[in-house]
Amino acid sequence: MGRDLVSPSMLRQMRGRAGRKGKDEVGETYLCCRENDLEDVLDLMQADLPVLSSCLISEKRRIRRALLEVIAIRLATSRESLEEYIWKTMLAYSAEAASIREHVETSLSELQSAGFVVAADESAGGFEATRLGKAVVAASLDPEDGTFVHAELRSALQALVMDGEMHVLYHFTPIQDLGGVVINWRVFWSEMEGLDESGLRTMRLLGLKPSAVSSLVSGGNLKESTPEEKTTALRYRRFYLALQLRDLCDEVPIYRVAQKYHSPRGAVQTLAQTCQGFAAGMIKFCEHMGWGAMAAVLDHFSDRLTAGARSDLLALAKITFVKSRTA
Template sequence: MLKIYKSFFKRNITPISLDQYVPKVELKEYLKLNDSIYEVDSKAEKGMTFSRLLNYKYSDALKKMDPDHLVALVTEVIPKYSCLVFCPTKKNCENVAEMICKFLSKEYLKHKEKEKEDVIKNLKNMSSGKLCPVLKRTVPFGVAYHHSGLTSEERRLLEEAYSSGILCLFTCTSTLAAGVNLPARRVILRAPYVAKEFLKRNQYKQMIGRAGRAGIDTVGESILIFQEKDKEQVLELINRPLENCYSHLVQEFTKGIQTLFLSLIGLKIATNLGDIHDFMNGTFFGIQQNVLLKEKSLWEITVESLSYLTEKGLLQKEMVATSEEEHQCNFHITKLGRASFKGTIDLAYCDILYRDLKKGLEGLVLESFLHLIYLTTPYDLVPQCDPDWMVYFRQFNQLSPAEQNVASRLGISESFIGKKASGQAIKKKVDKDVVNRLYLSFVLYALLKETNVWSVAEKFNMPRGYIQNLLTGAASFSSCVLHFCEELEEFWVYRALLVELTKKLTYCVKAELIPLMEVTGVLEGRAKQLYKAGYKSLMHLANADPEVLIRTIDHLSRRQAKQIISSAKMLLHEKAEALQEEVDELLRLPPDFPGPVDTPTEKAWS
């Protein structure tokens, strides 16, 4: 049958090239060394040919502030066209954005002035009146920075402003090169580094690939700025082929092969050693095994990984006779393995999580959410945490006696934090991971109480984007821990508690706003507007009149109003159906349930 289909398509279908529909955008690659700009040319002896000298009048102050001539490079394209400047670090992004704006003429302020004022107003509205001082100075010039320190709402708003031409310049980190569709006429790489690491060929190609917009521009340009000391490495960078692509399974067996095996057995796709090995042979890792595996064979790695999962108590091994002489090694998932599989818990942490939850049962402090928050703070964020000890000590002193009891149960005392804050030597050993995890728990706890990313960011001296990512990670991990506990009878007490906590971490608003935020398209700012206008429940919102909603709520379009009301009605309907199903389940009698027996009194009345 497959051969017939192939034959049919070969005879009847003419291959169509996408080039017929999507015009090619020429990408010109340039290098900049001092005042000279060179074009990348694979036919040239060194891979580059001289193009031009940079023509821009620099004052002494500008030379000192802008040794890379970024102002000259960006003003050749903005504000008519868009431009991206990739910087090595987040702090560098902010500094470069401010520096460029200091030397832009006041004419740039007039370009789409009203639209830029709206961007600033919207940034303030979504942040409870707060506005980043850097963005306050740069957005009026059509310039903004873009990195993980921004909240997701800020990023979305700035990206929309850039895509619509309101903002013409982004200073950004390498993360913008992947996953975000923000093309530009010119892309500038301020240095051939990401943080302290020299660029890889695939990173370079990913960044310069932002240049050129199909259907908008006919050409795109990239300029890599480098110093004399990096010349040889840069020439090698532009001439060498792309790095080979290898299976990720080879890098981290804990997160890769072992997790894959647990899923295969949990889903009953492959449950015996032979089938699992055959499955691995068909993966990308299996295809590359001759290149990737030097010391061990794929069979040995398969056996070792399954042995590890068995030793960890996630799998059980069973030898089954297939004939009088042959036996087959079958695997079954254990309760702990199923809990880890259903909760998608990283196998590096599943036994630690089990131990922490078990220990928590011995004395769970429920006078506040702090103890539960600690148990759902993601393990993978702990190694990156670097506590500010003075802040830690200050926050510790503000805890209630019950909350301090949580720290005490974890083995962390006020005197320990005090000594760390004052820089004293500490003889007693304390688990660093527990200390760091409790610090992150303090951040999340403060966020649940204040529900304001800005104030918590200032209190803990952390980027607001990092705090939002911590909150998102905690909400996700809390849901994972909930599914983990649902599979283990001994953790029944956590189930109801974690449902409530997961909801709080997901929305991170005052309790009365949570029902409104369950509606599609309603974020915190909009929920506050609706609540203030009298729409205090899902029913109120479902029965709202779109025209009244538009007049009552600022900056709400008719389309958005109808969408919110429609979503509220659908959500209300789903909840009503769920409740009806529960009622039907309760009223449904089993087939062998005895019918009602008439009492003597009832017989007399009948």
């Protein structure tokens, strides 16, 4: 898959699709490969399956997301019901009880400190999701990502560039795994020079400075020592992806976008596939926060993502069975 062999568990899952349950008694699979991959493929076929474990144990942040979700939808709001919920997950079979309780208590404290939940009934130890907490769940965000998105959109409420599309496309750019985005600063500089006034104004409002980009082109490093610097670094990476999203909306083929920005083709394809769902989440986030005007503006611009076409082709692209390429 891509440049790498599939994992042993994925191979088993794919093989499990052979035959039709209830109709066939036996299913056969054939694995085809190149001769120079034969040794690796044989090792793959004979590899042991990894031990199953709960995804909640890999990162504490996932416990926070799970707790926030059950509180927001009122599936579990008291300490007793939250504990019952946790003990019915696979996490209860993947870690020590004392460790789980410690993570749960720490996560609940952090959710309260971040303003996602509040103590609803101190005598019963109950919790209630705040408006922000409900918005994060509705937008399908992790709490950490929700904090970043909240700050970004709240800033946009005070000044949103509406005489161009870069600012809106920036807010439609998914933020998952931004830390892994590698920026080619020469390409960034070249694209920045081609921005119109609205695009440059968007950069200024985001705190992205041409002088800083010039320094990075010359061989400088993106500083990420303080929380403020880390946030600024995330904005540079997100804007770099927003430039790619702009080209995708202008009907530039995925392979050309990948070549232009020196990004893996799979990453650009993922961006094209996930941007619509993320944009819908941003609209939901604004609606739950009570930012109706912002939600309406974002919803108006979301047609570009759905159509995958330039603005002058939107009317044609909305016709049934007419896709962007046909338009």
